[in-house]
Amino acid sequence: MSPSLFNLGYLLAAVLFIVALKRLSHPRTAVRGNLYGALGMLLAIAITVKISIDRPDISGTGYWLIGIGIALGALIGATFALRVPMTGMPQMVGLLNGFGGGASLLVAGAELIAKMNEMEQPGFSDEALRFFIGSTMVAGVIGAVTFFGSLVAAGKLQELKWVPSGNIIPGQQAVNALLFLLIVAGAVWGTYDPTKMWVFWIIIVVASVLGVMVTTPIGGADMPVVICLLNSYSGMAAAATGFVIGNNGLIIAGSLVGSSGIILCQIMCKAMNRSLPNVLFGKLAPAEGAASADDVYAGKVKSTSADEVGMLFDTARRVVIVPGYGLAVSQAQHAVRDLANTLEAKGIEVEFGIHPVAGRMPGHMNVLLAEANIPYDKVREMDDINPSFEQTDVAIVIGANDVVNPLARTDPKSPIAGMPILDVDKARTVIVVKRSLSPGFAGIPNPLFAADNTLMYFGDGKKAILDLVAAVKEAG
Numbered sequence: 001m002s003p004s005l006f007n008l009g010y011l012l013a014a015v016l017f018i019v020a021l022k023r024l025s026h027p028r029t030a031v032r033g034n035l036y037g038a039l040g041m042l043l044a045i046a047i048t049v050k051i052s053i054d055r056p057d058i059s060g061t062g063y064w065l066i067g068i069g070i071a072l073g074a075l076i077g078a079t080f081a082l083r084v085p086m087t088g089m090p091q092m093v094g095l096l097n098g099f100g101g102g103a104s105l106l107v108a109g110a111e112l113i114a115k116m117n118e119m120e121q122p123g124f125s126d127e128a129l130r131f132f133i134g135s136t137m138v139a140g141v142i143g144a145v146t147f148f149g150s151l152v153a154a155g156k157l158q159e160l161k162w163v164p165s166g167n168i169i170p171g172q173q174a175v176n177a178l179l180f181l182l183i184v185a186g187a188v189w190g191t192y193d194p195t196k197m198w199v200f201w202i203i204i205v206v207a208s209v210l211g212v213m214v215t216t217p218i219g220g221a222d223m224p225v226v227i228c229l230l231n232s233y234s235g236m237a238a239a240a241t242g243f244v245i246g247n248n249g250l251i252i253a254g255s256l257v258g259s260s261g262i263i264l265c266q267i268m269c270k271a272m273n274r275s276l277p278n279v280l281f282g283k284l285a286p287a288e289g290a291a292s293a294d295d296v297y298a299g300k301v302k303s304t305s306a307d308e309v310g311m312l313f314d315t316a317r318r319v320v321i322v323p324g325y326g327l328a329v330s331q332a333q334h335a336v337r338d339l340a341n342t343l344e345a346k347g348i349e350v351e352f353g354i355h356p357v358a359g360r361m362p363g364h365m366n367v368l369l370a371e372a373n374i375p376y377d378k379v380r381e382m383d384d385i386n387p388s389f390e391q392t393d394v395a396i397v398i399g400a401n402d403v404v405n406p407l408a409r410t411d412p413k414s415p416i417a418g419m420p421i422l423d424v425d426k427a428r429t430v431i432v433v434k435r436s437l438s439p440g441f442a443g444i445p446n447p448l449f450a451a452d453n454t455l456m457y458f459g460d461g462k463k464a465i466l467d468l469v470a471a472v473k474e475a476g
Helices: 003-023 027-054 060-083 086-119 126-157 172-192 198-215 220-245 248-271 276-281 293-297 306-312 325-330 333-345 364-371 382-391 461-474
Strands: 318-323 349-354 379-381 394-398 429-434 454-458
Touching (some): 027 248, 086 198, 086 325, 126 220, 248 276, 318 333, 325 364, 333 349, 333 364, 349 382, 379 382
Parallel strands (some): 318 394, 349 379, 394 429
């Protein structure tokens, strides 16, 4: 086959990737979009394997290794996909980002070793040599940062005690800057002096340390943004590796992943009213002199029961349900669907309000609700649902905290000041389903819990909703 046909195949794979990204932007078409992306990747892999088979320097043993790798990868991937719960998806995405970066690092390093002898032969121009080494340096550095940074991010999301959190050493930001400068200097030196190939391995070690140290200080509330950023890094590493091995498909796919990851980071930062540098180098923390939980809640919190909440629906005409990470933890999405169906059977209009950063990754709540077969047209984004809260009789908040905290609107000194929130406090009655009054990721109390129109329904999310469904049915 001619190179033109191979490039045409890669172009078709790129088109499938772009169509997949477009369809993944809406829950109704997301499943088909995922299939398009998988088909594009299958086509790209098949073309790459065909190119490898046509190379005279690859023996039959190489084919067996490729087959074994594909089989093992498929088995491990299918096992994780079936066994990891939705609450563990952010960690899973983090690991996948890391594996992508690690693969780019290994491929770039292997190609460097393979071409060391070739580079010493006549006909290998200085320009080609520098381009090759420079691409290898970029792929290796970004891959190392991505791999080790993703391992730390996944461990922090999994709440593993042995994973470091916070600053490991005093003046860590300054040390990180020094490590970055060392990496840049080493990469430039290695690119312009090909005889110093050992420099590549030195900067990979330094980049691995940097990957750990830039991730450990980042707070839990910012982990979804970091996961998106690491996803972007994995794409950049893949694109650089594409230049190393001369693979157009890898260049295109890596560029799409890298650019889409950065765009998603920007969207999430906007949803939190923060900049990317603030996420990476700042940390959510209560301002000095901020009100304590005792000041906010003392004598003002009103608890309720399933039977009392059930009676509220006797006169309700419109209900908005706001899911949060607590819903994911308790796996209450199917119970919430039953509640919505029960209320609709009584002639009550029910909709769902979704905040862009609710849960632990973009689209987390949308996927959970889709898993429970809740109609897509009832799932509304924040900007669409907010104007209707003043006409809402009952707003039910399940496990959400910071994304419904009115301090974002009222307290300019709050760490979440200016963050767009769901205006549930404007509903006639607010029911908050939560285990306790514990704060969210921002670590601040929520005045909504003590508002005059709020009732706290304490308990496990799934059990609380199931009890509420039973109470509504008994009330007729």
